[in-house]
Amino acid sequence: MKKVCSDWTKIFSQEFVNPIFWNDFELNAKAAHTEIIKVSNFEEAQMTIFNIIRSTKAKSIVAVGNEESTKIANIYNNLYNLGVQIYTDKFAIAENAPTADIGISTAEFAVGETGSVCVDCYSYESRVVGMLPPVHIVFLNCNNIVKNMTTAFKVISQGFKNGYMGFITGPSRTADIERVLSLGVHGPSRFIIIVVDVPAIGGMN
Amino acid sequence: MTNNRNIKKEIDVKLHDEVLRDALGRFVDQYSDARLKAYANVDSIEDLRDSLKEMKQETVAHIEEIADEFEASVKQKGGQFYRAKDGDAVKKYLLKICQENNVQRIVKSKSMASEEIHLNKFLIDNGLHVKETDLGEWMLSVAGQRPSHMIMPAIHLNRQQCADFFSQELQEKVPDDIDFMIHKAREVLRDEFLQADMGLTGANFGIAENGAIGLVTNEGNARLTTTLPRIHVILIGYEKLIPKIEDAAKILRLLPRNGTCQRMTSYMTMVAGPTPVIRKVNGNWIEEDRQVHVILLDNGRLKSAHDPKFKEVYQCVRCASCLNVCPIWTLVGGHVYGHIYSGGIGVILTGLLNSMEDFNKISELCIGCRKCVSICPGKINIPDLIEELRAQNVKNNGLSLPLKVVVQDILANRKIFHTLLRIASIGQKPVQTGNVIRHLPMFFAKLTNGRSLPAIADEPLRDRVSKLLKKNPPAPVKRVAFFSGCNIDFVFPKTGQSVIRVLQDLNMEVVFPEQQNCCGKPVLGMGDRETAKNIAKNNVIVFEEAVVDVILCACPTCAETWHKTYLELFADDQEWADRVRKITAKVYEFTSFVAEAYEKADRLIKTKGSKKVTYHDSCHMNRGLGIFQQPRQLLNAAVDYELVEMKNCDKCCGMAGAFGMKYSEISLPILKEKIENIKASGADTIAVACPACMMQIQGGLDQQAPEIKIKHIADIIAEHLE
Numbered sequence: 071m072k073k074v075c076s077d078w079t080k081i082f083s084q085e086f087v088n089p090i091f092w093n094d095f096e097l098n099a100k101a102a103h104t105e106i107i108k109v110s111n112f113e114e115a116q117m118t119i120f121n122i123i124r125s126t127k128a129k130s131i132v133a134v135g136n137e138e139s140t141k142i143a144n145i146y147n148n149l150y151n152l153g154v155q156i157y158t159d160k161f162a163i164a165e166n167a168p169t170a171d172i173g174i175s176t177a178e179f180a181v182g183e184t185g186s187v188c189v190d191c192y193s194y195e196s197r198v199v200g201m202l203p204p205v206h207i208v209f210l211n212c213n214n215i216v217k218n219m220t221t222a223f224k225v226i227s228q229g230f231k232n233g234y235m236g237f238i239t240g241p242s243r244t245a246d247i248e249r250v251l252s253l254g255v256h257g258p259s260r261f262i263i264i265v266v267d268v269p270a271i272g273g274m275n
Numbered sequence: 276m277t278n279n280r281n282i283k284k285e286i287d288v289k290l291h292d293e294v295l296r297d298a299l300g301r302f303v304d305q306y307s308d309a310r311l312k313a314y315a316n317v318d319s320i321e322d323l324r325d326s327l328k329e330m331k332q333e334t335v336a337h338i339e340e341i342a343d344e345f346e347a348s349v350k351q352k353g354g355q356f357y358r359a360k361d362g363d364a365v366k367k368y369l370l371k372i373c374q375e376n377n378v379q380r381i382v383k384s385k386s387m388a389s390e391e392i393h394l395n396k397f398l399i400d401n402g403l404h405v406k407e408t409d410l411g412e413w414m415l416s417v418a419g420q421r422p423s424h425m426i427m428p429a430i431h432l433n434r435q436q437c438a439d440f441f442s443q444e445l446q447e448k449v450p451d452d453i454d455f456m457i458h459k460a461r462e463v464l465r466d467e468f469l470q471a472d473m474g475l476t477g478a479n480f481g482i483a484e485n486g487a488i489g490l491v492t493n494e495g496n497a498r499l500t501t502t503l504p505r506i507h508v509i510l511i512g513y514e515k516l517i518p519k520i521e522d523a524a525k526i527l528r529l530l531p532r533n534g535t536c537q538r539m540t541s542y543m544t545m546v547a548g549p550t551p552v553i554r555k556v557n558g559n560w561i562e563e564d565r566q567v568h569v570i571l572l573d574n575g576r577l578k579s580a581h582d583p584k585f586k587e588v589y590q591c592v593r594c595a596s597c598l599n600v601c602p603i604w605t606l607v608g609g610h611v612y613g614h615i616y617s618g619g620i621g622v623i624l625t626g627l628l629n630s631m632e633d634f635n636k637i638s639e640l641c642i643g644c645r646k647c648v649s650i651c652p653g654k655i656n657i658p659d660l661i662e663e664l665r666a667q668n669v670k671n672n673g674l675s676l677p678l679k680v681v682v683q684d685i686l687a688n689r690k691i692f693h694t695l696l697r698i699a700s701i702g703q704k705p706v707q708t709g710n711v712i713r714h715l716p717m718f719f720a721k722l723t724n725g726r727s728l729p730a731i732a733d734e735p736l737r738d739r740v741s742k743l744l745k746k747n748p749p750a751p752v753k754r755v756a757f758f759s760g761c762n763i764d765f766v767f768p769k770t771g772q773s774v775i776r777v778l779q780d781l782n783m784e785v786v787f788p789e790q791q792n793c794c795g796k797p798v799l800g801m802g803d804r805e806t807a808k809n810i811a812k813n814n815v816i817v818f819e820e821a822v823v824d825v826i827l828c829a830c831p832t833c834a835e836t837w838h839k840t841y842l843e844l845f846a847d848d849q850e851w852a853d854r855v856r857k858i859t860a861k862v863y864e865f866t867s868f869v870a871e872a873y874e875k876a877d878r879l880i881k882t883k884g885s886k887k888v889t890y891h892d893s894c895h896m897n898r899g900l901g902i903f904q905q906p907r908q909l910l911n912a913a914v915d916y917e918l919v920e921m922k923n924c925d926k927c928c929g930m931a932g933a934f935g936m937k938y939s940e941i942s943l944p945i946l947k948e949k950i951e952n953i954k955a956s957g958a959d960t961i962a963v964a965c966p967a968c969m970m971q972i973q974g975g976l977d978q979q980a981p982e983i984k985i986k987h988i989a990d991i992i993a994e995h996l997e
Binding site for chain 2: 072094101102160165181184185186192194197198201202218219222224227230231233235236237241242243244246248249250252254255256257
């Protein structure tokens with residue numbers, strides 16, 4: 071899958087990412103209506119996704135991230151074997167994303183100051199999984215957190231030559247009618263981050 | 276379309292639009308606190324603002340090179356690049372792309388620049404299917420209305436009105452349930468996204484370093500617009516360019532917080548060059564690179580970039596917060612501004628990007644309170660730029676005839692001006708009640724609707740001074756010249772007496788140069804710089820001849836005019852600039868001058884009296900001169916008084932010189948709110964340090980709360996000295 075930077079972790083260093091910004095991140099992300107689920111391993115992550123599928127009565131899923139991480143690929147395989155309709159091929163994603171119930175992708179790092187996650191979505195399929203289904207789940211390594219947008223852009227300036235990337239901070243929202251907050255106007259109404267609590271070992275591997 | 280506008284009538288309609296007033300009223304009440312909450316986790320808002328301002332200033336200074344670098348970067352990534360000198364050029368180019376690529380359907384994501392050049396109408400007229408995808412913009416396009424706010428385009432509508440537009444567009448009855456409408460819009464617009472051939476977006480910034488553009492949205496419509504269609508066209512103005520990737524953070528730490536009171540919007544998207552798109556061609560899925568076209572729009576922007584004053588508009592990030600705190604915008608909404616951009620920055624952009632004719636209609640819709648300047652992320656001096664545009668306009672076209680008579684024949688001639696004021700003092704007798712005029716006959720009646728006007732005093736200060744100055748101390752520590760300003764001289768001479776008494780009590784000798792004229796601010800407000808220069812020269816000469824240690828003003832506007840404006844007026848005239856610099860070094864504002872003297876004399880001792888007094892911060896005092904502590908120190912130390920604060924103490928009272936008279940329909944509701952806040956504070960006295968505010972608030976109290984007294988701080992201090 072095409073990415074803006076093939077390995078963002080090469081840019082991270084102690085002065086950029088630090089788990090001490092976790093509390094800031096969690097507070098700000100929740101304030102932006104992001105749901106955060108912390109898991110201690112990928113088995114738990116799989117269970118969590120399975121529970122979301124059941125509670126939302128999801129029938130089909132479009133997902134990326136399996137090429138970057140064998141652990142994520144395993145989860146998708148296991149879900150498929152459990153009878154979940156999950157599409158990971160880019161053309162299958164393009165075909166099914168408009169009707170899928172859940173999209174799954176990955177985040178590179180998070181920002182404490184704003185509760186945002188940075189998403190590298192050069193590929194078409196990584197964008198539609200996060201925009202078309204009503205529920206969007208991303209994996210995040212809890213060690214990869216930067217302090218604020220200033221640091222975030224120090225990281226980005228080293229990896230961003232061309233392509234498509236940005237930040238997601240909660241679900242799609244509008245307040246265009248009487249300034250009443252409504253979620254899910256164009257994109258997902260639920261944005262869920264599954265935080266994998268494993269030591270920084272680079273990306274999701 | 277706009278040149279025959281009857282702006283007064285349009286304002287009247289908006290003031291009676293209950294839906295609008297209700298929506299704006301609720302919004303304004305919440306905005307300031309919500310904004311500060313969003314900033315609660317940054318070390319210094321000022322530092323962030325300074326870094327944005329510096330980055331933008333640096334950029335505009337090298338705008339051509341930055342634009343060249345941006346163009347090279349876009350092309351290097353494989354994007355097409357086109358520089359459009361105006362709206363027509365954009366339209367021609369865009370139509371060509373559509374024709375060459377068999378484009379039939381276009382989705383748009385909020386681009387004010389496309390509104391500016393009326394692009395939608397052109398595309399539709401040429402047979403294209405065009406849909407706005409921002410919910411607010413979509414509803415407005417259905418309604419045939421223009422946005423009334425850059426960030427909240429449909430804030431002037433309520434849910435019933437929105438439901439009507441939904442019903443009209445979808446040809447079915449849509450209930451006024453917000454959730455229902457949102458989901459309906461999702462369904463309808465989702466189809467538009469999936470079927471579109473072209474996505475057209477604006478940009479919040481364009482990065483020269485790598486040719487990326489950035490888009491900030493909450494709905495995610497920009498993300499879909501830049502993802503699904505096979506062609507992406509970006510319409511970006513020169514003012515959005517920034518040099519480096521890291522500079523984007525300088526915008527992003529301020530824009531969402533000021534714009535929507537969020538630490539970050541839901542989506543922040545950056546696109547550099549063509550990106551993959553997957554679509555079905557002849558029944559088969561294929562992956563290919565999307566066509567990307569970047570159109571860099573001039574339409575008046577480059578001219579501003581090279582103007583020493585107007586290049587400041589490049590510091591704007593279109594957050595619209597200057598609208599949110601504007602006493603006028605928050606009363607009348609955005610539509611009366613006529614063009615696309617509204618509020619303070621809108622007045623300027625209308626003049627620079629649209630036409631001076633349109634600017635003329637709305638050039639007075641700035642009360643000069645400077646509240647916007649205090650929160651603008653790019654620290655733009657919005658009222659100054661509006662005044663600058665007025666001045667350029669007068670320079671090119673002259674004043675209208677009645678104004679010309681007032682300004683050049685009356686205000687510039689002290690003798691005639693003062694004689695007229697004396698005649699007015701006699702002429703007003705039939706309508707005068709005590710110190711105020713409560714009702715005016717016939718078509719003037721609206722001026723006194725909820726506000727009494729001040730009466731011109733029987734005996735101006737200048738006729739009283741000879742007696743007062745006899746009490747000067749025998750061995751003074753300082754010689755002080757009192758610059759009274761017109762209001763104290765002719766409307767509040769008793770306050771002038773108090774000022775003199777306070778100074779004499781400090782063992783200072785007071786002189787009153789009789790040849791002093793108006794400071795010139797009203798003339799400058801109308802844009803007549805030449806007349807203002809004559810007035811300024813007269814005052815400089817008169818006060819040079821007085822040979823004093825200090826020149827004291829008890830009116831913050833006069834003090835500000837001396838300090839700031841006189842210097843600006845003679846920026847190109849070395850001789851006069853030097854003279855002005857020398858003399859203005861002696862000019863002081865009353866409360867800050869006295870507070871300092873009292874502090875030295877250990878007289879700033881906090882007392883607790885039985886009379887409750889609240890203080891109204893004059894805009895020119897607080898934001899113009901930065902003086903807000905000293906008046907409070909003096910009130911805290913005033914015998915018999917206890918200072919209590921009121922809500923929105925620093926919000927404009929609605930006077931602002933001639934504005935309060937000419938636009939009384941706007942001025943009076945602002946005043947009413949002020950009076951309500953004064954009443955709610957429980958104070959029996961309202962203290963001011965500005966005679967113009969005193970005039971306005973006195974008039975409101977007389978009709979709405981006559982039990983509350985208004986006093987200049989000089990009067991309060993002098994009471995104790997009797």
